[in-house]
Amino acid sequence: AKKNPAKSTGPDSSGSKQITLGFSQVGSESGWRAANTQSVKEAAKAAGINLKFSDAQQKQENQISAIRSYIAQKVDVISFSPVVVTGWDTVLKEAKAAGIPVILTDRSVETSDPSLYVTLVGSDFEIEGERAAHMLEKVLAGHKGPVKIAQLEGTTGAAPAIERAKGFGKIMHASHPEWTIIASQTGDFTRAGGKQVMAAFLQAHSDIDVLFSHNDDMAIGAIQSIQAAGKTPGTDIKIVSVDGVHDGFVAMSKGQINAIVECNPLLGPQLMDAVKTVHAGKGSTLPRWIKTKEGDYTADQAAAALPSRKY
Amino acid sequence: MSVIDGFRTRAEGLRLLQDRRLPVLVTAGLFVLMFGFGAFRYQSYGFLDAQVFMNLFIDNGYLLVAAVGATFVILTGGIDLSVGSVIGFTTMLTAWLVEKQGLPLLLVAPIALGVGAFGGYLMGYVIHHFEIEPFIVTLAGLFFFRGLCLVISKESISITDPTVDRLAQTHVPLPGGSFLSIAAVISLAVLALAFYVLHYTRFGRRVYAIGGNEQSALLMGLPVAGTKIAVYTVSGFCSALSGLLFTLYIQSGDPLHAVGLELDAIAAVVVGGTLLTGGSGYVIGTLFGVLVLGLIKTLIQFEGTLSSWWTKIATGVLLFAFILIQRTMTGRRRT
Amino acid sequence: MAEPRPVLEMTGIVKEFSGTRALSDVDFRLFPGEIHALLGENGAGKSTLIKVLTGVHPLDGGTVVLEGRPVRITSPLQAQQAGISTVYQEVNLCQNLSVAENILIGREPVAAGRIRWKELRRRAAQLVTRFGLDLDVSAPLGSHPLAVQQLVAIIRAVGSGNPAAADEGDAAAGTRVLILDEPTSSLDRDEVEELFALMRRLRQDGVAILFVSHFLDQIYEVCDRMTVLRNGALVGEHLVADLDQVNLVKLMIGKDLDELEELSEHHTEPDTSEPFLKAEGLSRAGGIAPFDLEVRAGEVLGLAGLLGSGRTELARLLFGADTSDGGKVYIGGDQAALREPNDAIGRGVAFLSENRRTEGLVPDLTVRENIILALQAARGWTRPVPASQRDELVAKYIAALDIRPADPEAKTGSLSGGNQQKVLLARWLLTQPKLLILDEPTRGIDVGAKAEIQKLVVSLSEEGVAVVYISAELEEVLRLSHTMGVLRDRRLVARMANGPDVTAGRVLEIIASGEHQ
Amino acid sequence: MSLTSLWRAATQHRLFWPVAALVALLVINVPFTPGFFEIHLKNGHLYGSLVSIVLFGSPLILVAIGMTLVIATGGIDLSVGAVVAISGALACLVVSKQADQDSVAGVLLAFALALAVALVCGAWNGLLVARLGIQPIIATLILMVAGRGIAQLITSGQIITVNSDAYSLIGGGYWLALPFSLFVVALVVVLSMALTRRTALGLLVEAVGGNAEASRLVGIRSRRIKIMAYMFCGLCAGIAGLMISSNVSAADGNNAGLWIELDAILAVVIGGTSLTGGRFHLGGTIIGALIIQTLTTTIYTIGVPTQTNLVFKAVVVIVVCLMQSSVFRAKVFGARAKRRGPAQKSPGAAADAAPQMEVSS
Numbered sequence A: 001a002k003k004n005p006a007k008s009t010g011p012d013s014s015g016s017k018q019i020t021l022g023f024s025q026v027g028s029e030s031g032w033r034a035a036n037t038q039s040v041k042e043a044a045k046a047a048g049i050n051l052k053f054s055d056a057q058q059k060q061e062n063q064i065s066a067i068r069s070y071i072a073q074k075v076d077v078i079s080f081s082p083v084v085v086t087g088w089d090t091v092l093k094e095a096k097a098a099g100i101p102v103i104l105t106d107r108s109v110e111t112s113d114p115s116l117y118v119t120l121v122g123s124d125f126e127i128e129g130e131r132a133a134h135m136l137e138k139v140l141a142g143h144k145g146p147v148k149i150a151q152l153e154g155t156t157g158a159a160p161a162i163e164r165a166k167g168f169g170k171i172m173h174a175s176h177p178e179w180t181i182i183a184s185q186t187g188d189f190t191r192a193g194g195k196q197v198m199a200a201f202l203q204a205h206s207d208i209d210v211l212f213s214h215n216d217d218m219a220i221g222a223i224q225s226i227q228a229a230g231k232t233p234g235t236d237i238k239i240v241s242v243d244g245v246h247d248g249f250v251a252m253s254k255g256q257i258n259a260i261v262e263c264n265p266l267l268g269p270q271l272m273d274a275v276k277t278v279h280a281g282k283g284s285t286l287p288r289w290i291k292t293k294e295g296d297y298t299a300d301q302a303a304a305a306l307p308s309r310k311y
Numbered sequence B: 001m002s003v004i005d006g007f008r009t010r011a012e013g014l015r016l017l018q019d020r021r022l023p024v025l026v027t028a029g030l031f032v033l034m035f036g037f038g039a040f041r042y043q044s045y046g047f048l049d050a051q052v053f054m055n056l057f058i059d060n061g062y063l064l065v066a067a068v069g070a071t072f073v074i075l076t077g078g079i080d081l082s083v084g085s086v087i088g089f090t091t092m093l094t095a096w097l098v099e100k101q102g103l104p105l106l107l108v109a110p111i112a113l114g115v116g117a118f119g120g121y122l123m124g125y126v127i128h129h130f131e132i133e134p135f136i137v138t139l140a141g142l143f144f145f146r147g148l149c150l151v152i153s154k155e156s157i158s159i160t161d162p163t164v165d166r167l168a169q170t171h172v173p174l175p176g177g178s179f180l181s182i183a184a185v186i187s188l189a190v191l192a193l194a195f196y197v198l199h200y201t202r203f204g205r206r207v208y209a210i211g212g213n214e215q216s217a218l219l220m221g222l223p224v225a226g227t228k229i230a231v232y233t234v235s236g237f238c239s240a241l242s243g244l245l246f247t248l249y250i251q252s253g254d255p256l257h258a259v260g261l262e263l264d265a266i267a268a269v270v271v272g273g274t275l276l277t278g279g280s281g282y283v284i285g286t287l288f289g290v291l292v293l294g295l296i297k298t299l300i301q302f303e304g305t306l307s308s309w310w311t312k313i314a315t316g317v318l319l320f321a322f323i324l325i326q327r328t329m330t331g332r333r334r335t
Numbered sequence C: 001m002a003e004p005r006p007v008l009e010m011t012g013i014v015k016e017f018s019g020t021r022a023l024s025d026v027d028f029r030l031f032p033g034e035i036h037a038l039l040g041e042n043g044a045g046k047s048t049l050i051k052v053l054t055g056v057h058p059l060d061g062g063t064v065v066l067e068g069r070p071v072r073i074t075s076p077l078q079a080q081q082a083g084i085s086t087v088y089q090e091v092n093l094c095q096n097l098s099v100a101e102n103i104l105i106g107r108e109p110v111a112a113g114r115i116r117w118k119e120l121r122r123r124a125a126q127l128v129t130r131f132g133l134d135l136d137v138s139a140p141l142g143s144h145p146l147a148v149q150q151l152v153a154i155i156r157a158v159g160s161g162n163p164a165a166a167d168e169g170d171a172a173a174g175t176r177v178l179i180l181d182e183p184t185s186s187l188d189r190d191e192v193e194e195l196f197a198l199m200r201r202l203r204q205d206g207v208a209i210l211f212v213s214h215f216l217d218q219i220y221e222v223c224d225r226m227t228v229l230r231n232g233a234l235v236g237e238h239l240v241a242d243l244d245q246v247n248l249v250k251l252m253i254g255k256d257l258d259e260l261e262e263l264s265e266h267h268t269e270p271d272t273s274e275p276f277l278k279a280e281g282l283s284r285a286g287g288i289a290p291f292d293l294e295v296r297a298g299e300v301l302g303l304a305g306l307l308g309s310g311r312t313e314l315a316r317l318l319f320g321a322d323t324s325d326g327g328k329v330y331i332g333g334d335q336a337a338l339r340e341p342n343d344a345i346g347r348g349v350a351f352l353s354e355n356r357r358t359e360g361l362v363p364d365l366t367v368r369e370n371i372i373l374a375l376q377a378a379r380g381w382t383r384p385v386p387a388s389q390r391d392e393l394v395a396k397y398i399a400a401l402d403i404r405p406a407d408p409e410a411k412t413g414s415l416s417g418g419n420q421q422k423v424l425l426a427r428w429l430l431t432q433p434k435l436l437i438l439d440e441p442t443r444g445i446d447v448g449a450k451a452e453i454q455k456l457v458v459s460l461s462e463e464g465v466a467v468v469y470i471s472a473e474l475e476e477v478l479r480l481s482h483t484m485g486v487l488r489d490r491r492l493v494a495r496m497a498n499g500p501d502v503t504a505g506r507v508l509e510i511i512a513s514g515e516h517q
Numbered sequence D: 001m002s003l004t005s006l007w008r009a010a011t012q013h014r015l016f017w018p019v020a021a022l023v024a025l026l027v028i029n030v031p032f033t034p035g036f037f038e039i040h041l042k043n044g045h046l047y048g049s050l051v052s053i054v055l056f057g058s059p060l061i062l063v064a065i066g067m068t069l070v071i072a073t074g075g076i077d078l079s080v081g082a083v084v085a086i087s088g089a090l091a092c093l094v095v096s097k098q099a100d101q102d103s104v105a106g107v108l109l110a111f112a113l114a115l116a117v118a119l120v121c122g123a124w125n126g127l128l129v130a131r132l133g134i135q136p137i138i139a140t141l142i143l144m145v146a147g148r149g150i151a152q153l154i155t156s157g158q159i160i161t162v163n164s165d166a167y168s169l170i171g172g173g174y175w176l177a178l179p180f181s182l183f184v185v186a187l188v189v190v191l192s193m194a195l196t197r198r199t200a201l202g203l204l205v206e207a208v209g210g211n212a213e214a215s216r217l218v219g220i221r222s223r224r225i226k227i228m229a230y231m232f233c234g235l236c237a238g239i240a241g242l243m244i245s246s247n248v249s250a251a252d253g254n255n256a257g258l259w260i261e262l263d264a265i266l267a268v269v270i271g272g273t274s275l276t277g278g279r280f281h282l283g284g285t286i287i288g289a290l291i292i293q294t295l296t297t298t299i300y301t302i303g304v305p306t307q308t309n310l311v312f313k314a315v316v317v318i319v320v321c322l323m324q325s326s327v328f329r330a331k332v333f334g335a336r337a338k339r340r341g342p343a344q345k346s347p348g349a350a351a352d353a354a355p356q357m358e359v360s361s
């Protein structure tokens, strides 16, 4: 009888067995994340799911206590975007003991016991890095000789930064001996960071051929520095970045960014489908990893894709 | 004969207002009130479940230990900004030593505590002997230890060591079916020990004396240098211990763990009625400070409908409301 | 007289503060079982000599020999361990700790590392009572008036030595040298007597006592021998019996001083018009009972009373430093709501606080800035005092009050205690107040300067300035005031015109009986 | 003789060690970036490392100047980062809602609105500290937490991009071939110097910070002074927020000004102002801010691996602070200098040193 006591708030006056989903978001550190949150909220509303949302302000301990409080509140399904990949076993075991299924979004966790979560809805940062390298291959098609690359890293220690660098490096080392990363610094995923770091790079290195940026925002910042240095972004310095935010596409449609690897935040609908399936007791039919729908874009596709960018 | 007898006539009410214990009492009272409010508002969500209350200790045990350490420093009139970084560093060091170097936790724990305490000692040494402001030295400490985390590894390290697992998942049962974690129990023990040290040892009283007036303490012939350095050592030690508890809580090392936690610790101390100018406050107040901060988080989680930014605004507003009420109830003390 | 071996011998002491020499080649010795006065004008270097001896300041030259052994004392802790107990000039205690702790911190009774609080309070209470004081030793020190704090500092110093001995009532066991730097500056007669009795007892026990005071009578009362400093140099060492006051003063200031006497008993009539300030039923709970008071232009109102009788409290109410709970104040005929000092200052009231360290100086600022501060505050931040006018005023008052060093750029915190007091006085004189409230203005001021300040009060009153004068020295109050107010137990018990029939004895009688007919 | 005394006078100067640290940091760059001190004309404006240090350092200088006054009153302001974010967010929102983003009037309106809100933020802090008597760290922590939320509320958590040349002038544009922000900073510096040293404000602030109770008894309206200091600090943070958002033509409620409060406090202290309040030094603060910006730039240009950025920063900060500490110099170098002193005493110096020598035997 205690299955669903959450009645005082939320649109569940119908009295029918509405699903309650406890969702713990990483935080609100970027526009990408805001779009992600919005997508989850809208999709929950559309699917008639009662969403309990909490924001962890980038802190794992907040996420853990949020998950604990969802367990205490006896929600039907728990979902979260892990801040970091490690350290979830204890709380996930508690959830399992309470009989509440868990769905991960956005990124995976390292765990000793794969039964602790049902499925992951999201993308893979390392593969994004690999995709970025492949896009660079396309961008450089016809280019001969050594390629000097500057890299704008994300926040030091953050998973996307590490994995995207890793994926990119993997392809580079495997098949492009002529590529070298001559400068690499963190721009903290921000425009201001990207701009400052790129300005410094341009002072120290006059011969950068390519900029690989871990997200669009840093690339946008870097473009301004490249212009201030009297060079033409996209031509003098080729730019490849990851994310696919609206402003990134705008820049790409102007030819300032050469290629963007999309990392789609709009995974709300896919998540809600998974939640319903899991709640219906059919979790075992789901794949372990539900990949988000995302694509790779080059400058010539930008203008066409621009109107459809929602975030 | 001489004349001070008039002093006895002082109004009792005034005396109560002057009492240094008042802020702590008010904090505790307000905490209970706030908890009652939560219980009332979220009763159908199981807020009154004893475990919700125990979770405050389980989820904030590490913060309590860190804040206790910070209390020592703040009581001397100093400040320690390196707390969060030392915690993060300890998780990293522990994870690395246990997982990558295969050392047993029994050996790693003292190493980690030693490193934290030594870090605190160094900062205390520089602060005292070279007369550089604690804010700056510990800010450098903040940068330094966070940097060391990244130097150990940019990636987080998951801990699969069975001892850690067992410790992390042991429940200490309490009457009524609820439980505490080992970390929570340790944190309460640390609190009790700190209370004892501050109020029943000479060292503790020296801490208060230095906070009251460092120059006077020196002229009174107290070993100011040793005490000041010791206080930062204690804080470093507590941060490292807090880091170990955090490691148990989270079972991983991550270079970005506990970023900004020093501000939570300082806020907890101050909310608990301790003055940043030093010399006045109680470590019990720190407990209530931690509980209040934890409760604010819990309330927001139970509310469950706040967007990311409203979470921040609500945190600020609750903190403000709390401090405002606390402030009006304790009155303004005459200087 | 066959001299025993000195317990302490300092030779060729040199101390410099960033270029200026505070002590040059000073010799000093102290024998067991003597009370030795250290004398000199404000800024002569007395406190510095003491601080150098007890390791507060490092020594720049010279040697210290303690009981025949050369020593290098580098911290007050070390000095204490070597058997030197010190009361420094400014009260150096911790306001946030209880009286008991202030007395015993560093040597609390412990059992297995645990402080025995009951025992600690018992011991402290015992020491306090033996000094003839009756206070709640568990109350924080800060809640007691400055004079009590000064007593507590003395009790702490005297009560040091090994704790076991203190237990048996032998307070000063272990202390071989006791240093008292102006301990009597804010004490009343009774407390001074109490202190002297104690000092004599200690002398009998063979303790060597170094005593600093600007009250020459006190010197002649208790001291055996004296050393005189002038401008940081040794002038001479004499037996007290060998040197009379006039010659002593000559030694100290290097010239004659005779104006002191001609000042006595001046009682010109103030104008009898409307009072400049009138208080009706003014009171503050826990501070002072409702009182009525009037001060006229040109009138000097002296307040007498014992330690803690509420003089300071009364003065603070007149100035708006504390807010009153009841009653009214009229200034210049109009009712004034005094919520902040600002309100009083705007009406021409000035208040020299008794506690210069916590309520007066801004130690990091220069002498010039400290002097100009009140005037500037009155003008508001938008109207700075023009530089030329400022420098002129500052120079004028530095000269008038003989502030040393006469450098407006010096950091005020580094001035000697007496000179700091003069800076504060200058600060208020500059504002040309209509009512000047002076709470212990001569605290820590040397003989010469004290006479100057008293003359100043007289001439101010002749110019029509109303003055409220508070001093622990009853004679001073009697000499200067037209009207007397007597306080007891935080109550204004008597007001009367000063005249030949008003004597110290009579005032003390009123204080003792609490009645006036 | 005159050379040594000149040297001594120089080293005695308050700003000597900060300036020395700055110069040292700049020089370190040269082996890594040979053209570090070069400045060219590019696209009609000056271009070079020094220019970008000034350009990117401007917001920090502004925030630090405001912070200096607050610290001088014995307070601290942790909320400057949040105010930076709010002001940038608000201004960008206003500009982005306009039909013609390039309209100067519109941009000015946005500036005015943003700065007004920044002033309100400062006043709020001031009220909490001066009126309610809340401890400054906690009082400003409230706005630090909530303010960032407000900024995100304004931007809905997104990045608001503006396309306005008028707007991008203040923080990213050039005027007379120089970064426009330089003029803004110069204006604020001159104004604040005039405000504090031409009026009596500086003295009163220092008195309040040096001894609050004494200041009250001397009739200083210390509450008003404190509130003014916090408002000024808010205003400075507001301008910095405009600059930061204008520099990238976008407002980022999440990240703009993140942790700038720590850098600002660091700059203030490196510049010689004590956190306990009292004396303050605006000139020192500016040098301090430049040191921090140069340090950041240096980290980027000399190829420090990202994971060691913070260790590097910590080491530089502590070295700079140690060198500034006269106690440290006395203890470490003083001992050596004394030991070495008599041996290499030159005839010229002997005359100076003689009177001291004779006593210190």
Ligand SMILES: Nc1ncnc2c1ncn2[C@@H]1O[C@H](COP(=O)(O)OP(=O)(O)OP(=O)(O)O)[C@@H](O)[C@H]1O
Residues within 6 Å of the ligand: C017, C018, C021, C022, C040, C041, C042, C043, C044, C045, C046, C047, C048, C049, C089, C404, C405, C413, C414, C415, C416, C417, C418, C419, C444, C446
């Ligand atoms: N810390 C310091 N820095 C610089 N100068 C100092 C310092 N302390 C004392 N002085 C100077 O040393 C001289 C002697 O001061 P000292 O305090 O010893 O005088 P004093 O004899 O105790 O006077 P008083 O009777 O006023 O207490 C004064 O000129 C004073 O300005």
Ligand SMILES: Nc1ncnc2c1ncn2[C@@H]1O[C@H](COP(=O)(O)OP(=O)(O)OP(=O)(O)O)[C@@H](O)[C@H]1O
Residues within 6 Å of the ligand: B006, B007, B008, B009, B010, C139, C143, C144, C145, C146, C147, C148, C186, C287, C305, C306, C307, C308, C309, C310, C311, C312, C313, C314, C354, C472
């Ligand atoms: N029992 C008490 N508890 C707290 N504070 C007290 C008590 N008794 C007195 N005080 C403080 O003592 C002061 C009253 O003494 P006050 O300073 O007015 O006396 P006074 O006559 O000026 O004596 P003094 O010679 O010490 O200056 C007040 O400031 C009051 O706050």
Ligand SMILES: [Mg+2]
Residues within 6 Å of the ligand: C046, C047, C048, C089, C181, C416, C417, C418
């Ligand atoms: Mg003296």
Ligand SMILES: [Mg+2]
Residues within 6 Å of the ligand: C145, C311, C312, C313, C354, C439
């Ligand atoms: Mg008094």
